[in-house]
Amino acid sequence: MEIKSSFWIYILLILCLISLVLITTFSSKITMRIIEKKETKDLQGFTKAICDDQNYCEDYEIVCEQKKVKSFTPTGMAIQNSNNWNDSRTPEQIEEMCG
Numbered sequence: 001m002e003i004k005s006s007f008w009i010y011i012l013l014i015l016c017l018i019s020l021v022l023i024t025t026f027s028s029k030i031t032m033r034i035i036e037k038k039e040t041k042d043l044q045g046f047t048k049a050i051c052d053d054q055n056y057c058e059d060y061e062i063v064c065e066q067k068k069v070k071s072f073t074p075t076g077m078a079i080q081n082s083n084n085w086n087d088s089r090t091p092e093q094i095e096e097m098c099g
Helices: 002-039 091-095
Strands: 043-051 056-065 068-080
């Protein structure tokens, strides 16, 4: 009789453990899908250096939504390049924001 009851206790513990693993696995996947959908809702974020005619460049964080600038925030990073410095980007790359 004692062997039967301990057998059922082990079975019950194993079922609880399996249930716990399944619940944590599926609940995190559901949460990730919701986050992925929010993050990929046509949002694109990147940093870009904006330079003036004195070769002073400041870095900005640009967030685009549906190819329009949603936010344009300075990162606080900047550099003063030498007078003979040339930007290696094409004019299109310099001008393009959310293309």
